[in-house]
Amino acid sequence: MQMSKMFFQTLREDPADAEVISHKLLTRAGYIRKLTGGIYTYMPLMWRVLKKIEIIVREEMDNSGAQELLMPILQTEELWQESGRWDVYGKELMRLKDRHGRQLALGPTHEEIITALVRDEIRSYRQLPVNLYQIQNKFRDEIRPRFGLLRGREFIMKDAYSFDIDEEGLDKSYEIMAKAYTNIFKRCGLETKMVRSDSGAIGGNVSHEFMVLTQTDSGENDVLYCDTCEYAANSNHAESRMPDARINGKYEKSHKIETPNTKTIEQLCKFLNIPPSIICKTLVYIADSKPILALIRGDKEVEETKLKNAIGANEIRIATSEEIAELMSKSGFSAEAGFIGPKGIKADKIIADKSVVSLKNFVIGINETDYHLVGANWSQDVDLPEICEDIRLSVAGEICPNCHGKLLITKGIEVGNIFKLGTKYSEKMKATFTDENGREIPFIMGCYGIGVSRTAAAAVERYHDEFGIKLPKEIGPFHVIVVPVNTNDELQFNTAKEIYEELRSQNFEVVIDDRNERAGVKFKDADLIGFPIRITVGKTVNEGLVEFKLRDSGEMLKLTKKEAISKVKNILQD
RNA sequence: CGGGAUGUGGCGCAGCUUGGUAGCGCACCUCGCUUGGGACGAGGGGGUCGCACGUUCGAAUCGUGUCAUCCCGACCA
Numbered sequence: 001m002q003m004s005k006m007f008f009q010t011l012r013e014d015p016a017d018a019e020v021i022s023h024k025l026l027t028r029a030g031y032i033r034k035l036t037g038g039i040y041t042y043m044p045l046m047w048r049v050l051k052k053i054e055i056i057v058r059e060e061m062d063n064s065g066a067q068e069l070l071m072p073i074l075q076t077e078e079l080w081q082e083s084g085r086w087d088v089y090g091k092e093l094m095r096l097k098d099r100h101g102r103q104l105a106l107g108p109t110h111e112e113i114i115t116a117l118v119r120d121e122i123r124s125y126r127q128l129p130v131n132l133y134q135i136q137n138k139f140r141d142e143i144r145p146r147f148g149l150l151r152g153r154e155f156i157m158k159d160a161y162s163f164d165i166d167e168e169g170l171d172k173s174y175e176i177m178a179k180a181y182t183n184i185f186k187r188c189g190l191e192t193k194m195v196r197s198d199s200g201a202i203g204g205n206v207s208h209e210f211m212v213l214t215q216t217d218s219g220e221n222d223v224l225y226c227d228t229c230e231y232a233a234n235s236n237h238a239e240s241r242m243p244d245a246r247i248n249g250k251y252e253k254s255h256k257i258e259t260p261n262t263k264t265i266e267q268l269c270k271f272l273n274i275p276p277s278i279i280c281k282t283l284v285y286i287a288d289s290k291p292i293l294a295l296i297r298g299d300k301e302v303e304e305t306k307l308k309n310a311i312g313a314n315e316i317r318i319a320t321s322e323e324i325a326e327l328m329s330k331s332g333f334s335a336e337a338g339f340i341g342p343k344g345i346k347a348d349k350i351i352a353d354k355s356v357v358s359l360k361n362f363v364i365g366i367n368e369t370d371y372h373l374v375g376a377n378w379s380q381d382v383d384l385p386e387i388c389e390d391i392r393l394s395v396a397g398e399i400c401p402n403c404h405g406k407l408l409i410t411k412g413i414e415v416g417n418i419f420k421l422g423t424k425y426s427e428k429m430k431a432t433f434t435d436e437n438g439r440e441i442p443f444i445m446g447c448y449g450i451g452v453s454r455t456a457a458a459a460v461e462r463y464h465d466e467f468g469i470k471l472p473k474e475i476g477p478f479h480v481i482v483v484p485v486n487t488n489d490e491l492q493f494n495t496a497k498e499i500y501e502e503l504r505s506q507n508f509e510v511v512i513d514d515r516n517e518r519a520g521v522k523f524k525d526a527d528l529i530g531f532p533i534r535i536t537v538g539k540t541v542n543e544g545l546v547e548f549k550l551r552d553s554g555e556m557l558k559l560t561k562k563e564a565i566s567k568v569k570n571i572l573q574d
Numbered sequence: 575c576g577g578g579a580u581g582u583g584g585c586g587c588a589g590c591u592u593g594g595u596a597g598c599g600c601a602c603c604u605c606g607c608u609u610g611g612g613a614c615g616a617g618g619g620g621g622u623c624g625c626a627c628g629u630u631c632g633a634a635u636c637g638u639g640u641c642a643u644c645c646c647g648a649c650c651a
């Protein structure tokens with residue numbers, strides 16, 4: 001490739017609308033151009049990167065026994081009605097109508113399509129297991145696309161779906177995918193952590209995310225991980241242990257106490273001179289438009305995703321003060337937020353976090369403004385709610401649920417995820433096969449996604465410096481750039497051309513910067529775009545030497561033409 | 575959806591307060607000069623100032639509306 005012919009332009013300044021480093025650098029280096037919010041053109045440089053990632057994905061998927069196919073992007077409403085997701089998926093689903101007024105959607109994921117397909121094609125357990133995948137543009141109408149390629153509305157995704165006879169088969173398929181994913185990301189130069197996560201809109205029981213851990217803020221997810229064992233989880237799913245609340249001997253007997261103007265835990269602690277850990281906090285949430293109560297220890301926060309899962313709600317949010325007032329009057333109280341307690345409240349559900357179970361002689365609201373009950377105990381003073389789950393936000397410093405290590409927190413970019421779906425889709429969509437006993441049973445499914453374009457952006461987040469992008473050779477757009485310092489100098493230009501042609505004939509991905517630019521411009525562009533190897537042909541060519549420089553380490557050698565070419569081979573074919 | 579900000583050549587920005595010739599840097603074209611870390615000189619091309627309506631003799635500038643983008647929040651693979 002001749003630089004003078006390449007379709008790209010580098011920018012000297014960061015685009016004004018870019019926030020994260022990968023977005024800035026990819027735009028500046030001419031890899032991507034934005035069409036509109038969350039929608040980008042992959043320029044030739046970027047497309048080379050994406051194709052390389054796709055090749056790695058294909059090789060590993062094929063090796064794991066999966067088969068590639070390509071399903072339609074346009075999907076019909078009927079299938080989404082069958083799965084029940086047409087109404088549940090929400091505004092993120094890009095919907096449109098055809099000329100007949102028929103509702104269609106641009107595929108955000110393909111569980112419905114694949115399930116419908118497999119139910120028609122596979123009749124017998126003899127045809128199982130099967131794992132099908134595709135690489136395709138996906139569409140999600142994100143509320144707020146941002147961070148460039150890290151959260152787009154149109155993006156490239158590899159999605160795979162496994163169909164098994166039973167749970168045991170699913171476990172095996174799941175494990176195979178987990179292994180394939182680890183390999184894929186490793187080959188892309190990315191260290192990933194497989195973390196437990198919530199399964200969100202896709203559904204299912206077990207799911208893991210593959211996170212590229214970042215020290216910067218560009219990761220969108222908080223990941224908690226153990227400093228001792230292998231435990232790691234998304235904060236929306238992380239569990240942890242914590243020391244029991246210190247039993248405060250201050251209140252031995254339960255009694256009502258006046259606590260004026262103590263609407264917050266902080267104020268209450270100050271007023272009573274107690275630690276927040278002996279308070280039982282009562283929060284009102286609206287879950288699918290019904291009021292519920294959540295109890296948690298005063299020094300801890302509720303993790304809403306966990307709460308949502310614990311009570312099986314689709315949507316959840318904290319109640320407004322009007323809604324609280326309404327619930328109060330319905331229950332015959334008039335207390336303000338801050339003095340609420342579970343006793344006597346007519347909530348749809350009352351759920352307790354595990355952190356409150358061991359509380360003794362604690363402080364709790366009794367639905368009377370400016371009063372609390374102190375020295376309270378379960379059963380004697382207040383009934384412990386029937387539903388008791390872990391709905392607490394785990395934080396750094398708490399104890400690992402698996403060992404005695406300490407949990408640490410970091411940001412992560414989710415580049416892949418895997419779900420055990422079970423029969424969630426196959427049951428609803430009546431996708432069954434005949435087992436060896438002649439019974440019709442639903443497929444046991446799993447699904448597995450990789451954000452291909454996001455992986456590329458994550459790699460830039462991981463591999464860059466103040467001068468630009470330095471993607472590893474496995475996924476970078478090119479391997480080598482040959483730079484004649486002065487294109488008007490015949491010896492320099494011809495020598496550069498010879499090196500270029502020689503490398504090209506050996507199938508290396510090489511570019512010659514034949515532009516009639518000054519050396520500084522060429523060097524800046526080479527650094528910005530990120531060629532792992534730069535061979536500079538300058539004045540020393542008169543002594544038979546060229547400069548061999550590595551982008552990553554900055555290491556520089558003076559070599560003969562021949563040596564330079566064989567060094568390229570050594571480095572790229574290791 | 576709430577709060578904040580911004581829309582002016584391809585990119586980054588000034589001009590708007592106080593209405594009157596649309597400007598700067600980069601990029602682009604031509605010529606000269608230069609060629610080891612984003613040179614220099616001379617000349618040149620390109621913008622209905624997001625869009626609509628209004629106020630005015632006159633609107634990038636004032637008003638109303640609308641659209642878009644970005645940030646924070648809520649939400650979310």
